[in-house]
Amino acid sequence: MKIANFRQMGTLLGLLLIILFFTIQLPDTFLTARNLINVSQQISMLAVVAFAMTVVMVMGDFDLSVGSMASLAGIVAAVLFALGYPLWIGVAAALAVGMLGGLLNGFLVAVVGILPFVATLGTLTIFSGLAFFVSGGRTIFGRDIPASFSGFARSGIPLDSIGLAGLKLPFLSISALVVLAITWVLLEQTTYGRRLYAIGGNREAARLAGVQVTRLRSSAFVLTGIGAAAAGLMYASRVASANPTQGAGLMLDAIAAVFLGMTMGKEGEPRVLATLVGVLILGILDNGLTQMSVDSYVREMLIGAIVLVAVATSSFRRSH
Amino acid sequence: MEFAGLSKLYGPATVLEDVTLRLQPGRVHALMGENGAGKSTFIKLLAGVVPADAMTVRKNGSEVTLRSAADATAAGFRFIHQELNIIPQLSVAENILLGQDMPVRARLLVNWTELARRAKQALAALGVEHINVRRHAGALGTGDRMLIKIASALVSHDGEAPPCLYVFDEPTAALNEAESEKLFAVIARLKEQGAAILYVSHRMEEVMRVCDDVTVLRNGRHVTSVQLAETSREAIILAMTGRDIANGFPARTAHPGTDIVCEMRDVSSATLSKLNFTLARGEIVGIAGLTGSGQTELLRLFLGLEKQTGGTARFEDVDLPSSPSEAWSRGVAYVPQERRSEGLMMHMNVRLNTLLPHYTGWRARRARENIRTVELSKRVHLKAEGPEQSVWQLSGGNQQKVVFARALGSIPRLLLLDEPTRGVDIGAKFEIYKLVRELSEQGSGIIMSSTDLPELLGMCDRILILSEGVQHAIVDPDGMASSDLLQMFYVADRMVTA
Numbered sequence: 001m002k003i004a005n006f007r008q009m010g011t012l013l014g015l016l017l018i019i020l021f022f023t024i025q026l027p028d029t030f031l032t033a034r035n036l037i038n039v040s041q042q043i044s045m046l047a048v049v050a051f052a053m054t055v056v057m058v059m060g061d062f063d064l065s066v067g068s069m070a071s072l073a074g075i076v077a078a079v080l081f082a083l084g085y086p087l088w089i090g091v092a093a094a095l096a097v098g099m100l101g102g103l104l105n106g107f108l109v110a111v112v113g114i115l116p117f118v119a120t121l122g123t124l125t126i127f128s129g130l131a132f133f134v135s136g137g138r139t140i141f142g143r144d145i146p147a148s149f150s151g152f153a154r155s156g157i158p159l160d161s162i163g164l165a166g167l168k169l170p171f172l173s174i175s176a177l178v179v180l181a182i183t184w185v186l187l188e189q190t191t192y193g194r195r196l197y198a199i200g201g202n203r204e205a206a207r208l209a210g211v212q213v214t215r216l217r218s219s220a221f222v223l224t225g226i227g228a229a230a231a232g233l234m235y236a237s238r239v240a241s242a243n244p245t246q247g248a249g250l251m252l253d254a255i256a257a258v259f260l261g262m263t264m265g266k267e268g269e270p271r272v273l274a275t276l277v278g279v280l281i282l283g284i285l286d287n288g289l290t291q292m293s294v295d296s297y298v299r300e301m302l303i304g305a306i307v308l309v310a311v312a313t314s315s316f317r318r319s320h
Numbered sequence: 321m322e323f324a325g326l327s328k329l330y331g332p333a334t335v336l337e338d339v340t341l342r343l344q345p346g347r348v349h350a351l352m353g354e355n356g357a358g359k360s361t362f363i364k365l366l367a368g369v370v371p372a373d374a375m376t377v378r379k380n381g382s383e384v385t386l387r388s389a390a391d392a393t394a395a396g397f398r399f400i401h402q403e404l405n406i407i408p409q410l411s412v413a414e415n416i417l418l419g420q421d422m423p424v425r426a427r428l429l430v431n432w433t434e435l436a437r438r439a440k441q442a443l444a445a446l447g448v449e450h451i452n453v454r455r456h457a458g459a460l461g462t463g464d465r466m467l468i469k470i471a472s473a474l475v476s477h478d479g480e481a482p483p484c485l486y487v488f489d490e491p492t493a494a495l496n497e498a499e500s501e502k503l504f505a506v507i508a509r510l511k512e513q514g515a516a517i518l519y520v521s522h523r524m525e526e527v528m529r530v531c532d533d534v535t536v537l538r539n540g541r542h543v544t545s546v547q548l549a550e551t552s553r554e555a556i557i558l559a560m561t562g563r564d565i566a567n568g569f570p571a572r573t574a575h576p577g578t579d580i581v582c583e584m585r586d587v588s589s590a591t592l593s594k595l596n597f598t599l600a601r602g603e604i605v606g607i608a609g610l611t612g613s614g615q616t617e618l619l620r621l622f623l624g625l626e627k628q629t630g631g632t633a634r635f636e637d638v639d640l641p642s643s644p645s646e647a648w649s650r651g652v653a654y655v656p657q658e659r660r661s662e663g664l665m666m667h668m669n670v671r672l673n674t675l676l677p678h679y680t681g682w683r684a685r686r687a688r689e690n691i692r693t694v695e696l697s698k699r700v701h702l703k704a705e706g707p708e709q710s711v712w713q714l715s716g717g718n719q720q721k722v723v724f725a726r727a728l729g730s731i732p733r734l735l736l737l738d739e740p741t742r743g744v745d746i747g748a749k750f751e752i753y754k755l756v757r758e759l760s761e762q763g764s765g766i767i768m769s770s771t772d773l774p775e776l777l778g779m780c781d782r783i784l785i786l787s788e789g790v791q792h793a794i795v796d797p798d799g800m801a802s803s804d805l806l807q808m809f810y811v812a813d814r815m816v817t818a
Contacts, residue, residue: 191679198676201665208623208662209726210648210677267667267710 011263011274011310015281022288029291033164037173041153043283044176045070045231045238049250050257050275051176051183052227055220056116057258057270058187060200061109063224064120066254068128069101070232070247075131077149077233078140078242087148095229101127102225106218124251131244141241150240172234179227183272186223196220200269256307257282263314281306321345321485321516322378323366335361338374339542341535343485343516348507350527350548351520353537354560354717354745359520362537363487366518367399368392379484396484398473400491406465408458413439415457416472442471445513446506463499466491470506486510487518492526493743496611496771504530522745524553536560561747569778570757576603576781580634581734581765582622587631591617592789595631597782599734599765604756606780606797607769610809614789615769616657619736622767623647623654635734648677651733655723655740657769663723664711670697671707673722678729696725701751717748724755735759737768741775753779773802787812 022030029035049066056063076097077090085093101123108119156168187193195216198206207213231250236242260278262270282303289299321343336358343349353359364370366377368386377384377395384395392399406415413432416439423434439453448467451460457468474483488507492500507530511517521527527534528548535545536559543559579601587595592614599605607615620626622635624642633640641647647654656662664673671693693707700721704714711719720741727735740756741749756779760766770776776783777797785792785808792812797805 189684190682191684192682194672194676194679194684197668198665198672201668201672202661204662205656205665206676208644208654208656210645212643212645269667 008264008266010313011260011281012277014306014310015277015284018281018284018288022284022291026288026291030288033159033167035287035291037167037169039283039287040173040176041170041238042287043279044170044172045235046250046253046257046283047176047276047279048179048231048234049228050254050279051179051272052224052231053254053258054183054261054270054272054275055187055196055227056224057255057262058193058196058200059217059220060203061116061217061220062120062255063105063221063228064117064251065101065105065124065127066224066228066231067247067249067251068124068131069098069225069228070235070250071242071244072101072127072131072134072247073098073229073232074236074242074246075135075140075244078145078236079134081146081149082140082144087146090149091233094233095226098225098227098229098232099222100225101229102222103218105225106221109221110214110217128244128248135242135244137244139241139243145236145240145242150237153234153237153240172238175230175234179230180272180276183227187272192216197269253282256303260307260310263310268314321380323375336365336537336540339537339540341518341542341545343518344533345484345514345516346511347532348511348517348519348530350531350534351518351537352522352527352534352556352560354747357537357560357745358540359537360489361540363399363489363518363520366392366397366487396482397487398483398485399487399489400466400469400473401489406457406460406468408456410457411453412451412455412457412460412468413453415468416442416453417475418472420475438475439471442475443467445474445509446471447509448502448506461499462494463496463502466495466499466503467506470503483515485516485518487520489520490522490743491519492521492523500526522743524556527556528553557746560745569775570754572757572761572781574602574761576760577601577763581636583632583634585632587621587628587633589617589621589626589629592621592626592786593630594791595633596791597784597794599767601733601763601765602760603782604760604766604768604780605794606776606783607767607786608771608773608776608783608805608809609786609792609812611771613786615786616738617789618786619654619738619767619769622652622734622736651730652736653677653727653729653732653734654736655727655738657738657742659716659719659723659743664719666712667710669708669710670702670704670714670722673711674707674725675729677726693725696728697721699728700725700755717744720744720748720752724752728755728759731762732759732764735764735766737766737770739770739772740768741770741772749775773805777802777805785809785812 049070053063053066073094077094080090080093105120105123108114108123109116153170153172156170157174159167159169187196195206195211198211199213199216203213232247235246239246257278258270258275260281261274262268264274264277265271285303285306286299289302323341339358339362351359351362361370365372365375366386368388368391371387375386377386379395386392386395407418413435417435423431423438425431436453443451443453446467448471451464451467457465460468473486491503495503507517519527519531531548533545533547534551534556536543536556538560577600581599581601583598584595595618597605607618609615617626621628621633622640623644624640624647625644628640635641635650641650641652660666671689674693674696675689690707697704702721702725703718711722714722737756741752744752756766756768768776768780777800780797782794783797783805784794787809793808795808
């Protein structure tokens with residue numbers, strides 16, 4: 001039992017070691033309120049996509065299209081802004097596109113029965129092409145983006161009252177926390193979540209035990225699509241522009257974060273709080289290594305290696 | 321051959337304690353015991369898969385060390401497991417010679433002719449002629465797959481001792497009657513060739529027929545080793561369980577009611593036809609027939625998985641449910657045949673596995689779920705650490721009890737049982753029979769399909785005999801013996817095919 005606990009906690013220990021390492025290496029800049037708030041904002045988009053990804057991975061499925069969905073959602077909102085539509089219409093339309101994209105994924109996977117890898121690889125390409133088509137391949141920026149939209153990412157709740165003068169808890173970080181809370185309630189506190197885990201445990205057995213597998217799988221892809229679109233909006237707000245490739249990097253990192261988190265599951269199952277640990281590991285590594293002026297290519301190799309080491313030690317321990 | 325003083329501890333738990341077993345060439349030795357008696361661990365030690373804490377192995381008087389699977393193979397030990405891990409994409413010949421050096425031509429190309437010749441030779445040694453070695457192994461039935469695995473075990477590498485011991489672990493679990501017969505013929509042949517055979521099985525009839533000696537384990541200890549000719553079925557059961565449950569079926573104490581739960585009039589589907597029966601509250605109707613006669617399909621009619629195409633079918637005066645989820649919500653509970661693939665989420669905990677069909681509303685409260693799970697677990701006498709334990713860690717019998725606990729979640733109006741005691745030891749079987757009886761007395765209508773004929777005769781009020789999907793007869797089991805029932809299967813089969 002103790003060994004199992006240690007295995008589950010290994011990844012968390014890794015996170016603490018990473019924090020300790022940067023605290024020693026960067027004594028003046030790393031463990032400061034300003035930097036940590038900065039990290040929380042940097043990782044907020046990745047976090048939202050990773051939480052959304054957790055929902056489908058709980059069922060043993062995948063969604064490779066989240067990155068291009070994020071780009072598409074940003075483009076849709078920006079194009080509508082450029083056409084003079086009000087803020088809420090742009091945002092609502094972007095989220096609706098996320099929902100429809102998720103519905104398409106869910107239909108292909110759960111109703112048609114295509115492997116999620118193949119189905120979402122197909123929609124990845126479609127969404128990406130659509131983003132280029134809608135935007136004409138251009139980056140939409142400047143006056144086309146309303147100040148109220150880009151202002152969202154730049155503002156936050158002032159923290160003067162708790163003694164951090166001049167600092168704000170960014171709305172982006174708060175958004176990620178809200179998505180975390182929603183996902184946690186959904187997966188851990190509802191019968192819906194229980195059923196998703198059952199589908200991940202054994203789809204056929206779940207079906208025979210009365211779980212409406214097709215319907216639930218489709219709905220989970222819809223949720224993931226909406227999450228990806230939300231992340232796309234956050235990204236567009238942060239850079240005050242939208243271009244058809246800006247979400248592309250999110251997908252692999254999100255999957256990596258969920259995998260890192262899965263090393264903490266009792267039976268290797270994804271849990272959204274564990275996904276958060278995965279996101280923090282990736283985000284903090286990125287932040288710390290950047291501050292240490294480590295070349296970005298080296299950074300990529302390091303992050304890839306760390307994901308592999310974590311997952312490998314976990315599966316090794318599991319099988320011995 | 322002698323295996324002496326085998327001991328194995330897992331943490332603080334002693335799984336095997338000082339067990340000794342002597343095997344003689346040319347004899348089939350049964351290893352029996354309830355689930356958790358230590359049979360699987362015993363085999364794992366022999367196979368060198370798990371290190372023993374103490375073990376002496378002597379072959380013809382000289383000591384053999386078993387530290388790895390390779391040691392066991394080198395010593396001439398061969399293992400045929402119940403899970404038939406063949407590679408369906410490869411040919412039969414490749415499967416048989418898997419792990420061997422492939423015969424080659426020009427140092428590079430596979431010599432298919434030679435490969436086929438060697439494979440045929442291995443099969444011929446078993447007296448098997450009907451399998452084409454060039455076919456894809458995936459196209460073969462379960463019985464033939466078993467024969468391939470045995471043939472494969474027969475082949476030995478250069479420099480290895482020829483096989484001298486075959487260990488069969490529940491070999492007939494997935495075989496039908498005809499396939500089992502073929503297997504028994506092969507075992508007889510191996511015996512003639514002078515091999516020692518260790519035969520692990522729950523099935524008493526089979527053991528009485530195939531084996532010469534028997535060793536019984538209970539709670540990791542050696543209870544007895546005797547020649548089968550000198551013992552009886554009852555004595556073996558007593559040795560296995562430590563209690564006398566030879567008369568294994570709980571008697572009915574109440575009579576089935578007169579309210580009808582379901583009614584079938586000339587019902588047919590893609591694979592079934594001419595179903596005509598009624599099921600009253602508290603009644604147990606058995607479904608019998610040769611393997612694959614449509615038993616599972618009949619049960620699945622009530623889950624909406626087998627679509628009704630004709631006739632009138634009524635469940636509580638309305639149409640049959642159209643999906644499993646509708647079925648459960650209308651009070652149908654289902655215990656599927658394949659516990660691992662259809663019944664359980666093996667890597668999930670007892671709680672989720674037990675409560676899954678009974679979740680209502682959207683709020684899931686863990687504390688409440690745990691209380692409910694403990695309650696249901698108690699009713700089925702589940703031996704588990706608690707609601708949080710993963711199901712794969714439980715023994716087969718306890719896993720089946722989890723499936724039953726799920727069925728009990730609400731008192732089912734219709735309980736569908738497909739092979740409810742397959743792969744379950746005698747002690748757990750008895751508890752399951754008691755549960756089924758209890759449910760019937762509380763008014764559940766029960767349809768139970770089984771290939772265990774004494775079980776059908778002991779539990780059911782009426783038995784429906786199926787043959788190739790057609791209802792052949794409904795009989796009253798009172799005063800019938802297994803052989804009578806078996807006789808009827810073959811008669812039914814002839815009538816349908818004629």
